[in-house]
Each structure stands twice: as C-alpha cells, then as structure tokens.
Amino acid sequence: MPINTNMKEKDLSIQAIGITKKYPKNKIGLQPLSLEIKNKSFVALMGPSGCGKSTLLKCLNGDNPATSGEVYINGLSLIDNYDLVKKSIGYVPQDDIIHRELSVYKTLFYAAKLRLPDGTPKEEIDIRINKVLKSLKLNQHDQGNQQGQKDIKDKKVKELSGGQRKRISIAVELLTEPSILFLDEPTSPLDPETIDSFLKSLRDLAQEGTTIIMVTHKPEDLNYVDEVVFLGVKGHLVYKGLPNKITEHFNVDSIIEVYSKMSDLEKVKKNYHPPKEDSHSLNLNPKLNKRRPDSSFQQLYWLAKRYLNIKLNDHSNLLLLLLQPIIIGGLVSLVFSEFRIGVIFLTAISAIWFGVSNSAKEIVSELPIYKRERMYNLNINTYIVSKLLILSLIALIQVVVFVAIIYFNFKINAITEFPETYLRPFWESVGFLFMISCSATLIGLFLSSYFSNTEKVMTVVPITLMPQIMLAGVMTKLDTRFIEILSFFTLGRWGTEGFARLQDTYFENSAIETESVLIPEFNPDGYHKNDCKCEASGALNQLGLYDESLIDKGVLIGGAFNNLATNVLAVLILSFIMYLLIFISLSKKDSI
Numbered sequence: 027m028p029i030n031t032n033m034k035e036k037d038l039s040i041q042a043i044g045i046t047k048k049y050p051k052n053k054i055g056l057q058p059l060s061l062e063i064k065n066k067s068f069v070a071l072m073g074p075s076g077c078g079k080s081t082l083l084k085c086l087n088g089d090n091p092a093t094s095g096e097v098y099i100n101g102l103s104l105i106d107n108y109d110l111v112k113k114s115i116g117y118v119p120q121d122d123i124i125h126r127e128l129s130v131y132k133t134l135f136y137a138a139k140l141r142l143p144d145g146t147p148k149e150e151i152d153i154r155i156n157k158v159l160k161s162l163k164l165n166q167h168d169q170g171n172q173q174g175q176k177d178i179k180d181k182k183v184k185e186l187s188g189g190q191r192k193r194i195s196i197a198v199e200l201l202t203e204p205s206i207l208f209l210d211e212p213t214s215p216l217d218p219e220t221i222d223s224f225l226k227s228l229r230d231l232a233q234e235g236t237t238i239i240m241v242t243h244k245p246e247d248l249n250y251v252d253e254v255v256f257l258g259v260k261g262h263l264v265y266k267g268l269p270n271k272i273t274e275h276f277n278v279d280s281i282i283e284v285y286s287k288m289s290d291l292e293k294v295k296k297n298y299h300p301p302k303e304d305s306h307s308l309n310l311n312p313k314l315n316k317r318r319p320d321s322s323f324q325q326l327y328w329l330a331k332r333y334l335n336i337k338l339n340d341h342s343n344l345l346l347l348l349l350q351p352i353i354i355g356g357l358v359s360l361v362f363s364e365f366r367i368g369v370i371f372l373t374a375i376s377a378i379w380f381g382v383s384n385s386a387k388e389i390v391s392e393l394p395i396y397k398r399e400r401m402y403n404l405n406i407n408t409y410i411v412s413k414l415l416i417l418s419l420i421a422l423i424q425v426v427v428f429v430a431i432i433y434f435n436f437k438i439n440a441i442t443e444f445p446e447t448y449l450r451p452f453w454e455s456v457g458f459l460f461m462i463s464c465s466a467t468l469i470g471l472f473l474s475s476y477f478s479n480t481e482k483v484m485t486v487v488p489i490t491l492m493p494q495i496m497l498a499g500v501m502t503k504l505d506t507r508f509i510e511i512l513s514f515f516t517l518g519r520w521g522t523e524g525f526a527r528l529q530d531t532y533f534e535n536s537a538i539e540t541e542s543v544l545i546p547e548f549n550p551d552g553y554h555k556n557d558c559k560c561e562a563s564g565a566l567n568q569l570g571l572y573d574e575s576l577i578d579k580g581v582l583i584g585g586a587f588n589n590l591a592t593n594v595l596a597v598l599i600l601s602f603i604m605y606l607l608i609f610i611s612l613s614k615k616d617s618i
C-alpha cells in the first residue's frame with residue numbers, strides 16, 4: 027500500500043499538492059493550489075458564488091477528482107487507494123441524501139445495512155444510531171420528548187425541519203465513523219437559532235476527532251470554525267488561516283468586503299500565490315481505484331427492502347397507482363361493447379403506460395442519494411435490479427387488476443349480449459402483459475437515468491409513448507420497410523401483435539369444440555370453430571398489421587416474425603437493450 031512518504035506532518039487529515047481542475051471545453055474549475063488540513067479541525071470553505079468551492083470539495087473527497095496534482099487523505103493517495111480511503115470520508119452534498127418517506131430510524135437503519143460490513147448485528151447498528159443522534163443533538167432528550175411528541179426516530183423525514191433533515195443526512199454519514207466530514211452549504215437553509223445549535227454540534231464533533239470541511243456563505247458561521255479557506259473568482263486560493271485574521275489580511279472592515287474584493291479578478295490575482303511545489307504527478311485522466319462492489323446479494327436485499335418500504339409509506343401515490351388500472355380498465359369496458367382489436371390495443375398500451383409512468387421518476391428524483399451511495403459502495407446492477415423488482419411487483423398488481431376488469435366485463439357482456447366474444451385466457455394474458463409492463467418499466471428507468479431532472483423526464487415521457495401508439499399497426503398499417511423497422515423498436519407493436527396472437531393461439535389450442543373465435547371477423551354473429559374458415563385468426567386479421575401483398579413483393583419483412591415466440595423474443599431483446607442503456611447512463615454519472 028503506497029504510503030505518502032512526503033507527508034510532512036503525521037497529524038494532517040488532508041494534503042492537496044498542486045491540484046487543478048479543468049472542466050470540459052477548457053473551463054477552469056480550480057487554479058493550481060496546495061492545501062493542508064489538520065486532524066480534528068473545523069474548516070470553513072468560503073468565496074463568491076461560482077468561484078469553485080464545491081469543485082474543491084469534490085476534488086478533495088473523490089466525488090470529482092482533480093485534473094492534476096495529488097490529494098492525500100490520512101496519508102494515503104486518494105486516487106490509488108480510493109476503496110480504502112472512501113471508508114474514512116463522510117460527504118453531504120448540497121441536496122439531502124435521505125428519502126423523505128422513511129422514518130428517521132429506518133433511514134439510518136438501511137444506511138447502516140448498506141454501508142457497514144455484512145452481518146453487523148442489529149444491536150450494534152442500534153448503538154451506532156443512538157450515538158450519532160446524540161452527537162448531533164437529535165436524541166430524545168435534546169428534542170424534549172414531551173407527552174404527545176413523537177420520538178424523533180419514529181418521525182418521517184418529511185415531517186422534520188430543514189435543520190433536522192440536514193442533521194439526519196450528516197447522521198447517515200457518521201454511522202460509518204468517518205475521520206473526515208465534507209459538508210456542502212449545510213447552513214444555507216437554516217435560521218440563525220438553528221444554525222447556532224447545528225454548528226455547536228459540529229464543533230463538538232470536531233473536538234471529538236472528526237475533521238470537518240464545510241462550504242458556507244454565512245459570515246457568522248466563522249464564529250464556530252478553527253480555520254477559513256477563501257477562494258477568489260476562477261478558483262484562486264487567496265486565504266487560508268484564522269477566521270479572525272481574514273479582514274486584517276485583506277485590509278478591510280468586514281467579511282462582506284472580502285467577498286466584493288475577491289470577486290474582482292485583478293485583485294484576486296494579486297492575492298493569489300501559486301503553490302511552490304511542483305505537482306507530484308499529472309493525472310490528466312484520473313481513475314479512482316474504486317467501484318469494487320460489496321456483497322451484491324446483501325446489497326440487493328437491503329436496497330429492495332428499503333425501496334419497498336418507501337413505496338408502501340407513500341400512501342397517496344400507492345392509491346393512485348392502484349386506481350390507474352381500475353379507471354382505465356373501467357373506461358375501456360365502458361367504451362367498448364364487445365371484445366375487439368381496439369380493446370387488445372388499449373390493453374397492451376395500458377400495460378406499457380403502467381410500466382413507463384411507474385418508473386420514469388424513480389431514479390432522477392433520488393439522484394443525490396444515488397450518487398452518494400454510488401461513491402460509497404453501490405453496485406449499478408444491484409441498484410437497477412432492486413428498482414426493477416419492486417416496480418415489477420407494482421406492475422404485476424396493476425396488470426392483474428386491469429385484465430380482471432377486462433376479463434369479467436367482456437365475459438359478462440358475452441353471456442348477456444355477445445355470446446361469442448370475450449377475452450381469454452386470463453393467466454396467459456396477465457403473463458404476457460406483465461412482461462410488456464416490465465419491459466416498459468425499463469424504458470421508464472432509462473429515461474429516469476438519462477435525464478438530469480424530473481421536468482425533462484416528464485417532457486420526454488409522451489414523446490416516448492407516441493411511437494408505441496402510432497407504430498402498433500392499429501392507427502395505420504405498416505407499409506414501408508422504414509416504418510416497419512421503426513416498429514421493431516416499439517413495445518406497442520410487439521405488445522399489440524403478441525397479445526392478439528395469444529388470443530388466436532388460445533383459440534387454436536382450445537380443447538372445447540364449441541369454443542368461439544374471440545374476435546368475429548366481419549361477421550356480427552361471430553365464427554364458430556367448427557365452421558371457421560380463417561383458422562382462428564380473428565384478432566390478428568382485425569389488427570391487419572401488414573398489407574400481405576407488400577410482403578409478397580418483398581417490400582416488408584413481415585412473415586419472419588410470424589409467431590408468438592418471436593414476439594416474446596423481440597420484447598426480451600428490447601428489454602435487454604434498455605437494461606444496457608440504463609447501465610451506461612448510470613455509469614456516465616460516475617464522476618470520472
């Protein structure tokens with residue numbers, strides 16, 4: 027293990043030597059700087075907006091490593107030993123890294139299960155939870171657990187104040203007992219009274235042994251810290267020293283004046299002293315030695331359990347998810363008096379809709395949590411599968427409810443009005459539509475992993491759904507090779523065609539001699555199997571995906587996919603492609 031032999035003092039938590047940061051298009055994030063931070067110190071990182079404070083924080087903690095130079099954490103190179111070093115780092119970015127639907131206890135419990143070594147007993151986890159709550163003054167005693175007031179551990183995160191939420195985010199990080207804690211603007215959303223108790227608890231934490239580096243904009247925060255690091259515009263380090271000496275250093279009366287002075291590039295350049303040391307190495311393409319996953323099965327179990335808990339705790343959303351199939355199924359039953367291709371089409375499209383709409387927000391809305399957990403030990407495959415498992419369960423319930431409504435409606439209608447026409451078979455239909463819905467879930471998860479905010483995802487969802495409707499062959503026949511090939515990439519086409527085929531196949535295989543064609547073709551009385559001239563192709567014939575003559579002329583490929591197995595295979599291939607795309611999108615979110 028390469029220990030940094032150049033380390034001057036044993037009591038340094040962080041040593042940055044000649045680090046710089048360049049963003050794409052040669053945009054400067056940080057000018058060359060060197061920095062040493064002592065053990066157990068509480069350091070404020072300040073500077074005008076956009077000067078590079080978060081950039082520096084991320085260079086120091088590995089979230090987005092420096093373009094060149096070296097960072098040592100407790101004497102170990104951040105780049106070479108990230109797998110080891112990350113365990114001694116706690117990091118709370120600007121956004122909260124906790125789920126709002128969980129209780130405080132569950133939030134901390136799942137975080138412990140995901141981060142602590144496998145097999146850590148519950149008793150030890152409880153001890154750690156109580157300890158971190160106490161150290162952040164969030165325990166019952168400090169919160170005044172009077173009669174009628176819930177213990178903070180039982181409260182849901184969404185019931186907490188901004189200050190309490192921030193502390194719970196920090197508590198998550200403290201569970202693993204990091205020696206260094208990076209906090210990005212933790213005091214921004216807090217009122218002065220909350221800030222006082224919050225910063226006092228951080229100061230106590232530093233005195234107990236945790237080095238804390240905190241980005242802040244608030245001059246009054248300087249009353250609590252040991253040191254200030256001040257950056258001028260364009261990432262120049264212009265001051266590092268005692269908080270009460272900063273105004274003297276810049277020959278001004280207040281910290282506000284330091285801000286205005288250090289927003290002027292010319293003045294900044296006069297105060298900037300580039301590091302004397304040469305950069306130890308040039309990591310123009312830094313690769314952190316990391317991402318080795320911890321036990322995937324344990325991680326999958328706890329991720330899926332946490333996600334299920336989040337979903338079950340969000341009662342209103344759960345109700346809406348359940349209402350969806352009831353409302354859409356009810357509408358289809360109301361509008362269609364007999365089982366026709368329109369019903370098949372809408373059923374397939376509904377299955378797609380359930381999948382996409384259930385999943386489209388699920389990654390993007392928890393991006394800060396994902397990124398932080400990914401930095402620590404999250405395995406991308408485990409993460410995707412945990413989402414897919416729980417969302418598939420929801421889709422299964424929706425599909426069962428939807429198909430049941432369609433099934434019973436058309437069965438009852440068939441008995442009373444149209445004896446020959448109703449959906450069957452029930453379980454095969456559920457199975458096929460469930461597969462379509464799972465595949466659509468992957469489409470939604472891809473959108474959620476690709477775009478950076480929920481608004482963008484919600485804008486793209488209808489654009490994704492329209493081709494499913496247009497290329498299913500119901501609105502118009504597929505009559506050119508180009509349109510046909512496009513349709514191969516839609517679930518709408520495979521779902522509608524496959525579902526229609528399933529109905530016809532069932533009829534062909536039916537042992538009941540008097541069984542009827544599901545969809546009567548051109549014949550209002552319906553065909554009977556015994557005198558059926560169309561070989562039970564009622565549903566597919568009504569769909570009329572292709573103009574047969576175009577297949578004969580070789581314009582369309584058509585017939586190559588003329589069975590249910592190939593329809594199913596196509597859906598599986600599309601699902602696999604989607605899974606790969608999600609994996610690539612999530613990999614791209616890794617900082618390097």
Ligand SMILES: Nc1ncnc2c1ncn2[C@@H]1O[C@H](COP(=O)(O)OP(=O)(O)OP(=O)(O)O)[C@@H](O)[C@H]1O
Binds near residue numbers: 081
């Ligand atoms: N991922 C990125 N890609 C390109 N440019 C970036 C990226 N992240 C930051 N920057 C740019 O680098 C500069 C420093 O940004 P940074 O977020 O570090 O500033 P900051 O001092 O933390 O700002 P604030 O106080 O507003 O949070 C800004 O000009 C910003 O636009």
